[in-house]
Amino acid sequence: MNSTPETWNRVLTQDGSRTLLDPEGRACHASEGAWDQALLRYAAGVEMAKRGDTKVRLLDVGVGLGLNMAAALAAVEGEGRSLEVTGLELHLNPLQLAIAEPEPLANPWHQKVTEALELSLADPELAEAEGVPLGERSRLWLKVGDARETIYSLPPERRFDAVFLDPFAPKEQSDLWEPNFLCAIAERMDPGSRLATYCAASAMRADLLRAGLLVGRLGRVGRKAEGTVAGPAPANLPPLPPRALRRLKQRAADPAPKSAPEDSK
Numbered sequence: 718m719n720s721t722p723e724t725w726n727r728v729l730t731q732d733g734s735r736t737l738l739d740p741e742g743r744a745c746h747a748s749e750g751a752w753d754q755a756l757l758r759y760a761a762g763v764e765m766a767k768r769g770d771t772k773v774r775l776l777d778v779g780v781g782l783g784l785n786m787a788a789a790l791a792a793v794e795g796e797g798r799s800l801e802v803t804g805l806e807l808h809l810n811p812l813q814l815a816i817a818e819p820e821p822l823a824n825p826w827h828q829k830v831t832e833a834l835e836l837s838l839a840d841p842e843l844a845e846a847e848g849v850p851l852g853e854r855s856r857l858w859l860k861v862g863d864a865r866e867t868i869y870s871l872p873p874e875r876r877f878d879a880v881f882l883d884p885f886a887p888k889e890q891s892d893l894w895e896p897n898f899l900c901a902i903a904e905r906m907d908p909g910s911r912l913a914t915y916c917a918a919s920a921m922r923a924d925l926l927r928a929g930l931l932v933g934r935l936g937r938v939g940r941k942a943e944g945t946v947a948g949p950a951p952a953n954l955p956p957l958p959p960r961a962l963r964r965l966k967q968r969a970a971d972p973a974p975k976s977a978p979e980d981s982k
C-alpha cells in the first residue's frame with residue numbers, strides 16, 4: 718500500500734506553504750498556494766461558520782498533509798466551537814511527512830493537526846475507535862486504508878455537516894470519483910451539510926446529482942476558475958448558470974454516463 722516516504726517530495730507553493738508530490742508526480746495542492754487552497758476552496762467553500770452548531774462534524778477525504786483539516790480547525794476553533802473530523806487516507810507517507818515537517822507548514826493550526834496525526838499513528842486502533850484529541854477542544858478519528866472501503870466501516874450513526882472531497886485530479890486518479898463512493902458520502906450528509914471540491918467536471922457534478930445532492934458553483938481560487946459545492950435539499954447553494962444546470966440535469970438523467978470526469982487541480 719505504501720511507497721517509501723522518500724518517494725513523496727515536498728514542494729514549495731507560491732503562497733509560501735509547502736505541499737507534496739506523490740511518487741507519480743501528482744500534486745496534493747495547486748502550485749499557486751496550498752494553504753490558500755485549503756482556506757478558500759475548502760473551509761470557505763463549505764461556509765464552515767454556517768455548518769453544525771456548537772460542534773461541526775467533518776469528513777476529510779484524502780487527509781494528505783492535513784492542510785485542509787487545519788483550515789477547518791482554524792475556522793471552527795477560531796470561533797470557539799469544536800470540530801470532529803473523520804479523516805480517510807490511503808497512504809501513511811503523506812501523514813508521516815506532515816508529522817516530520819521541519820518547520821510548521823502554514824501556521825499553528827497545522828501544528829495542532831500534525832500532533833493529532835502523530836497520536837493517531839502511534840495507536841491506530843484507538844484513533845479509529847475513540848479518536849484522539851485535536852487542537853484545544855476537537856477530535857480526530859483517522860482511518861488509514863482505501864476510502865472506498867473504510868467509509869463503510871464507519872459507525873452507522875456517524876454523519877457529517879461538512880465534507881472535503883480532495884482526491885488527486887480525476888485525469889490522474891479515478892477511484893475516489895467513482896459514483897458509488899459519491900453515493901456513500903451523500904448518504905452520510907445531514908440536512909444543512911455541504912461538500913466542497915476543487916473539481917468542476919460535468920461528469921462528476923452529474924454523479925453528485927444522481928447521488929441525490931444539489932450542486933452549486935464555487936468561484937475562482939488561483940488559476941482554477943471554479944470548483945463545486947453540493948448538499949442535500951434545500952441547500953441554498955451558490956447557483957450554477959441556468960443553462961449549465963439544465964445541461965447537467967439532462968446528463969444526470971442519462972442512465973449510461975459516457976465518460977469519467979476530467980479535470981485538474
Ligand SMILES: C[S@@+](CC[C@H](N)C(=O)[O-])C[C@H]1O[C@@H](n2cnc3c(N)ncnc32)[C@H](O)[C@@H]1O
Nearest residue numbers: 745779780781782783784785806807863864883
Ligand atoms: C490531493 S491529496 C490531499 C491533500 C490533503 N487534503 C491536504 O489537505 O493536505 C490526495 C490524497 O488522497 C489520498 N488517496 C488517494 N487514493 C485514496 C484512496 N483510495 N483512499 C483514501 N485516500 C486516498 C492520497 O494518498 C493523497 O494523500
